Amino acid sequence: MILVTGATGSIGRHLVRMLAEADAPFRALVRDAAKGEALGCDYVVGDLDEPGTVAAALEGADRLLLNSGGALPVAGRQPMVRQQTAAVDAARAAGVSYVVKVSAWRPSPDAKLSVRAHWEIEQHLKASGLRWSTLQPTGYMQNFFTGEGGFTHGHTLAGPYGTGRVAYIDAYDVAACATVLLTGPPPRADDTHTYALTGPEALTHAEIADKLRVPFHDVPPQEAAEGLRAQGLPTWFVDDLLWLYADMASGTMSHVTSSVRELTGRAPRTFDTFLASNGR
Template sequence: MILVTGASGSVGRRLVRRLAGTPTTAFVRDPAKGDALGGRYAVGDFDDPATLSAALKGVDRVFLNAGGAVPAAGEQPMVRQQLAVIDAAVAAGVSHVVKLSVWHARVGGKLAEGAHGVIEEYLKASGLAWTILQPNGFMQNFSTGTAVTTHDGHLLGAYGDAGVSYVDCEDIAAAAAATLTDPRPGETFVLTGPESLTHSEIAEKLSAFVGRGIRYLDLPAADFATHLTTLGLPDSFATDVATLFAEVASGRLAPVSTDVATLTSRSPSTFDTFLRENATQIRAAW
């Protein structure tokens, strides 16, 4: 039995669909979202140990997945929550955990990179067999608005002219399904798309697809942080986000990995394919 945490999210719901036919339980907080997934689910919360223990009964593999970084004083909540899942998995006799992380996760990093770094190290020391998936930014960010800042209908950021090899969540889910059904213990895989695009190039593609002019507006990191505070984000969080964007401008998210193809035996989706396959949602968003 596989337990998929974060089952109603961008990756989780796609993974649940791909695991149809394999004994799987989706772990959700909202029963309505569990119903929408159309299969077996358990209702619970990472902060409620009893619900974790109940959901893990009879489970031998876990997909460890949760939300991203949030404005918070001190440690990111995801650290406490995912460590609780790992502890519960050990107690339940789980054999293998596949963790969804982020590229460049490391202890001491900013926001999600630092939080996932702590969680990765804890998982590796837990005694459980583990596999870590480190995806680049999600293409779906451009269809949902998540982590994409816009201004008057244009893209806004502090990426400079550096490329980013964004990855489709469908490819992340396919890689996760592969490692859950054919375990690759002790390995870390970096998941990217097949091409590196600048945000100006992405804006051009969006323009052509939705039929209106969309530009990428680049700001210095400090000005971008100031802009984020006008949207209501705390100063410290906005500064950390802007710092990460500035690191992207150095080109650290531009390389292209072959790990999606290694795990799934097919090439990952291009940004153009992503646009075509999500046309209704993208046109509604833009």
């Protein structure tokens, strides 16, 4: 039995469908019963902020898909760290044998925002004694329509992106990789894996704007900072966001990997395919 957290998100919605098509036994952990009903699968209502509900959801499960959105940090701390480390502890107590965690692109202790949070969670998972795999995707193509990270403003793709290329990935492909791992044999205790996931091409944001058929505005970092502070964001959070923008502009997310093909046997979706599949 597989427990899927983050089941109603961009990855989770694809994942529950793929698991159902594979006839894999699973249940989804959801905070809202109506959203669970909409998934059309077995679900349990719970919340990562309430460890008791996670422990109850894990009863009878031997595998866990660990994924949750990054909430707004509080006093410089990302709540996801507390939530996911508690879920790892609950999984170990429940006798779960294998955890697949959706992480971030090359997390490190020197990173900012949720990227560092993922590094902290990975360290806890690695020390847990559980068998594990981590999926480390670049930014999601879906972000250009959900507005996460402030990608679009007034039908303009704007931000301090420069000419750095990013190999954005479709959440569909992340879900496909997770499906393969969750339904296949778990790794040996001494053979855990980290998979860096990317799309098949690295694009500049000017090229992406052209595909989206919107103007592109490369905003100077100082101007971007002023705009973010005008939205009421605290200075420390603005600094962290500028770090993320600078990381993309520097080209550190431009490397294209073969992990999606190696796991699924097919190439990841291009940005054009993503747009077409979403009626864009």
